[in-house]
Amino acid sequence: MTSHRVLRCILGLVAGVISTFALLPAGSSAAAPRPVDGPAPVESLDLNQYLGTWNQLAAVPQFFNLQCARDTRADYTLDPQGNVAVYNSCTTWSGDRNEIRGTAKVNDPVTRAQFHVSFPSVPGQGQLDGPTNYIVTALGPDYSWALVTDPTRLSGFVLARSPALDAPTWDRVREAITAAGQTPCMYLTSPVTGGQTDLAPLCLR
Template identity: 50%
Template sequence: MGKMTRWCAAAGTVAGAVGLLLGAAPAVAGPAPNPVVGSLGAVFPAPLAPVAKLDTARYLGSWYQLAAVPQPFNLNCARDTTATYGLIDESNISVDNRCTTYTGGVSGIAGNARVNDPITGAALHVSFPGVPFQGGQDGPSNYVVTHIADDYSWALVGDPARLSGFVLSRNPSVSDAQWREIRSVVEARGYNSCLLLTSPTTGGRAGVQPLCTV
């Protein structure tokens, strides 16, 4: 589910190129909803909130990644990054993430998503075998569905601190009007839309660019 991916890290030059792209992006940020004031007066954005209720049965299946905050584990993905979810039981969902690499191969990893919030069903802990610092299948929520379209055609997912963010879609291509809607929702959820880069998909956008410029 979005940040659930862990693919081979690309070379440092690729990471540097991503850093340069982010540095060149205009500083456009959406409002941070319900900011939290710390004990010393510092203002922090409130943790990313889940949707009120996620219909798990409708959420299962395959999704295309249309945009994301770059992560070290998927810099090797050239295009067609997907996530497929299947029901294990009422508390666990199987995760199968795949992408096409720059050499034309397929990279992927399988894991587990455990529901931490049975009320909303939209806050989960995702883990993968052999990946450190995840605490096994039990742990704090690191995958929050913060927006889901009424028809379940697209979703916005991230971690509570917004260090990750993923735009997922049932289709590899969306209209210009849908891209504008996506950017609006991303910013309303407290993200800087310039920090999410579009993800190339077959039949969709071929290039990589900041979401704020789409």
């Protein structure tokens, strides 16, 4: 299957998920309440413990990640200025490695869980200072998994240190997504070597 056909299949799947969610009756368990305010960050983030490599296990589909077929990862390290150096990478549908580098600056000195992430190679996204666009809204107690979204709730990422999570942990992740004012139906699982191999709405997993 060509990469264009794969992308069309993914877009069709996303459209189907959105259509299915739109048809759910009021009060359905898949419908998430939408708080008036933006998603709350975790009470406190230990930045040093948060650094390192994360595997993307699920995400809200975005234009920039449709080219990623599997093994999407984020590597976070401290840079000389005390900000977080971001290195995102994935394997594309053609088997190539795609990567992008950026910087995350803490926007919330109280919780240290809200950031502005900038990518100098992307037009209009190179400013180091800017509004919050990355919120760590849930964390495993041992920093084994994290849920990240933004103030609009239009993006979302389930990150984990390992390539797979057990069933009880996935239950906690889905609960965290709902608590953030989203629905698991917005998220598609991300294929990872050593973990899940399929693309499927998280609410159906």
